[in-house]
Amino acid sequence: MTEKQSLEEVGRSLHSNAIHLLRHVRTEDSAMGIGPAQASALSVVVFGGPLTLNELAEVEQVRPPTMSRVVEALVKEGLVRRETNRDDRRSVIISPTDKGTRILQEGRNRRERRLIKLLSKLDADEIRCLGKASRILSKILVVEHS
Amino acid sequence: MTEKQSLEEVGRSLHSNAIHLLRHVRTEDSAMGIGPAQASALSVVVFGGPLTLNELAEVEQVRPPTMSRVVEALVKEGLVRRETNRDDRRSVIISPTDKGTRILQEGRNRRERRLIKLLSKLDADEIRCLGKASRILSKILVVEHS
DNA sequence: CTGTATACTTAGCATAGCTAATCATTAGCT
DNA sequence: AGCTAATGATTAGCTATGCTAAGTATACAG
Numbered sequence: 001m002t003e004k005q006s007l008e009e010v011g012r013s014l015h016s017n018a019i020h021l022l023r024h025v026r027t028e029d030s031a032m033g034i035g036p037a038q039a040s041a042l043s044v045v046v047f048g049g050p051l052t053l054n055e056l057a058e059v060e061q062v063r064p065p066t067m068s069r070v071v072e073a074l075v076k077e078g079l080v081r082r083e084t085n086r087d088d089r090r091s092v093i094i095s096p097t098d099k100g101t102r103i104l105q106e107g108r109n110r111r112e113r114r115l116i117k118l119l120s121k122l123d124a125d126e127i128r129c130l131g132k133a134s135r136i137l138s139k140i141l142v143v144e145h146s
Numbered sequence: 147m148t149e150k151q152s153l154e155e156v157g158r159s160l161h162s163n164a165i166h167l168l169r170h171v172r173t174e175d176s177a178m179g180i181g182p183a184q185a186s187a188l189s190v191v192v193f194g195g196p197l198t199l200n201e202l203a204e205v206e207q208v209r210p211p212t213m214s215r216v217v218e219a220l221v222k223e224g225l226v227r228r229e230t231n232r233d234d235r236r237s238v239i240i241s242p243t244d245k246g247t248r249i250l251q252e253g254r255n256r257r258e259r260r261l262i263k264l265l266s267k268l269d270a271d272e273i274r275c276l277g278k279a280s281r282i283l284s285k286i287l288v289v290e291h292s
Numbered sequence: 293c294t295g296t297a298t299a300c301t302t303a304g305c306a307t308a309g310c311t312a313a314t315c316a317t318t319a320g321c322t
Numbered sequence: 323a324g325c326t327a328a329t330g331a332t333t334a335g336c337t338a339t340g341c342t343a344a345g346t347a348t349a350c351a352g
Binding site for chain 1: 155157158160164169258264265268275276278282283
């Protein structure tokens, strides 16, 4: 019972912290000159290699029409390329341009610097604790390929 | 140097985990019948007691016109009340209705159940670690009243 | 070769973010 | 008191991002 209580508390607290953490770093997003959906999609394209629009939509958990428009904007800004797949001419392959890769890295760095500035208020023990917790979270969150 | 490296890793990892965590629980939001901005604002009104529109906008880190419209929608749906402040008739006080409080609790519970389902894959030690990390994060994130 | 399924796009709607401009009220200064 | 500046909220209008429904083009199945 105590354990279940604790589980709920931890869940509630993690939830709240995740919201606040993202709000905090998101202030740096505007410096990238693109919206959050574009930034997130670009990130997947840069780090997740070339992939189709449907795959990208699935990773980003949005519907294909939404992703189609986001990609449209990224193409217009020269951050990704959109080419028809030679093996299946119905589908398109999205890949990052050099500019897209550069822009993303810069934005990512800004976000991380922002976060690091916050984290630097903590002592080494606390950082270690966060690191350990982060690895635990990765185990159950990032996988999700079931 | 090792410490700084670790700081960056932890920052990057936390950032990524926060994104994935919120994506995960956000799937439950639609069940509440209101959008994410409305849900988040309602949460503040319910748990943060009556407060003015400007205060609400600040907590939610959006501009007053944005919050004005969000509140407008919540009022229309009968989830919050909007009354002019007697002490300063320029400002308005937002407070939750019974319906708003109920709706929010239900949605919150759904999100948390979702999160708890994920967390229950972990053992007691790991949960404790997450709890500790969460308290550390709260210290540096939720405060921000400087 | 005809019909169905798949991948994407287009069209149209709702929510949510912003700035600029407006209105009402309060506060401050002589 | 009375004028002016500051403050709290709203309105108007733009952009971005989410959705569903419907359309187009290609692939596949018989």
